[in-house]
Amino acid sequence: MSFLNTLIAKSLPLVPKSIVGQVSKRYIAGSTVHEAVNVVRDLNAKHMLATVDILGEDVYSESEAVAIKDEWLNVLSTIREASIDSNCSLKLSQLGLRIDSELCYRNLEAIVSAARKAGNFVRIDMEDSSTTSDTIAQYRRLREAGYDNVGVVIQAYLRRSEEDIRALAKLKANIRLCKGIYVEPEDIAFRDRYAIRRNFVLLLRTLFESGCYVGIATHDDYIIEKAYELIERSKLAREQYEFQMLLGVREQLRDSIVARGHRLRVYVPFGQAWYAYSVRRLNENPQIAGYIVKAMFGLNNS
Ligand SMILES: Cc1cc2nc3c(=O)[nH]c(=O)nc-3n(C[C@H](O)[C@H](O)[C@H](O)COP(=O)(O)OP(=O)(O)OC[C@H]3O[C@@H](n4cnc5c(N)ncnc54)[C@H](O)[C@@H]3O)c2cc1C
Structure with a gap:
């Protein structure tokens, strides 16, 4: 294949x-926020939560980064007006991370601050390994500034992730755990699918033991079964974790997770890009x- x-x-x-x-x-979901709202509404009717993502990454001018920030502010007010249950997932390279970290932080803080006022939450997606340290640094800076309505992503394929998780656990960070989608070199990332799975389960256990809120982002049956076992063994309440899946992927599995009584959030990308x-x-x-x-x-x- x-x-x-x-x-x-x-x-x-x-x-x-x-x-x-x-x-x-x-x-x-489509190219406009209104199309995304319709998709989220359908998901909410099926007892699923959502996170919307404005497609696009790697902005290289300040004006583009500011324009995306404004788009996010519009998304937040649209979510509120539509009374839908969705948070936001954004990429820092959209907000200027590759141009200037101060510019990126200004844009990010404006969005997280608006989200806090609206009672909403912002997830910072994780991009390729050239951005990992800077992304975690921006997340930490927000937490130091007193923002709790923000979370970050850790990729199980990165060898550094165990150390990152141990450090972030001290902040009781809200973490989405996923395998990782970029193609990374072997010296920094596991390449073998079984090694990635093993690391995912190890990291998940560490996060649960540390009392962190986890978004378990996978469509992998093996990991989902292991997650069920860990949740049961740790006697976690429904509010201490959620499963997360991508729009359009393995919908029967998605339904079965919800039918078992777990919270499930669907990642809903939309946009001109x-x-x-x-x-x-x-x-x-x-x-x-x-x-x-x-x-x-x-x-x-x-
Ligand atoms: C909510 C969410 C957010 C994510 N955020 C990030 C992020 O911030 N950074 C990052 O690097 N990665 C992110 N990812 C991607 C993730 O890292 C994986 O690349 C992706 O989820 C595939 O891994 P898997 O765990 O589903 O396992 P896989 O072994 O890849 O998939 C298991 C099975 O699911 C099915 N499947 C998986 N993906 C698809 C698909 N796209 N279409 C159809 N079927 C599919 C296949 O049947 C496959 O056999 C995210 C994933 C999810 C679900």
Whole structure:
């Protein structure tokens, strides 16, 4: 399958945008915040929470970074007006992290502050390993400034993550734990899927033992079963963790998690940048192309 995936990923720019749009529809809520609101409303009606994400990353001018900050402020007020149950997931490279860390912090603080006033929460997504330390530093700075309505992401494939988690546990950080989606070199990241799984479960156990709130972000049956065991063994209340999944992925599994009484949050990406995002993600990680083929032919996506 991997050759086919690579072929699809590389030839995607040749595929008409409308076809890419058709396939991406399952994973992306649309190009406007109002389309995202409609998707979130449907999820809420199925007793699922949401987190919205404005697609796009790697902004290289101050004016673009400020414009994205303003877009986020608009998203926060739209969520409030629509009375939907959704928080926000943002990427710091959108807010200027690669230009100037002060600019990024100013934008981030404005969003987190507006979210606090609206009774909402902001998750800082984790990007590739060139941004890990800076992202954690921005998160820590917000916490030092007294913001509690903010969380960060830790990637189980990074070898440094155990140490990061032990340090963040002292702050009782709110952490989304995921495997990690970028292609990273072997000296800093586990590459073997079993090693990544093992590390995920180890980190999850450490987080639960430290009393941190965890967003368990995975579609992997093995990890979900292990999470159920840990939750039961640690006698965790429903409010101490949540499962998280991507829009359009393994919907039957999603339903079964909710039916068992756990909280589940769906990641809802939207925005004008949906096409660039789809092409880029596919080129970075051609494995995803396999999911697109499956989606096209309706195979095994439950
Ligand atoms: C809510 C959420 C937020 C995330 N945030 C980040 C982040 O901030 N930074 C980061 O680096 N990564 C993030 N990720 C991505 C994550 O790191 C993984 O790359 C991704 O979730 C796939 O890993 P998995 O644990 O689902 O296991 P996998 O072994 O990849 O998947 C398990 C099974 O789920 C199905 N599946 C998985 N993904 C898809 C898909 N896209 N389409 C269709 N089927 C699929 C397949 O059937 C697969 O066999 C996030 C993931 C989620 C769910």
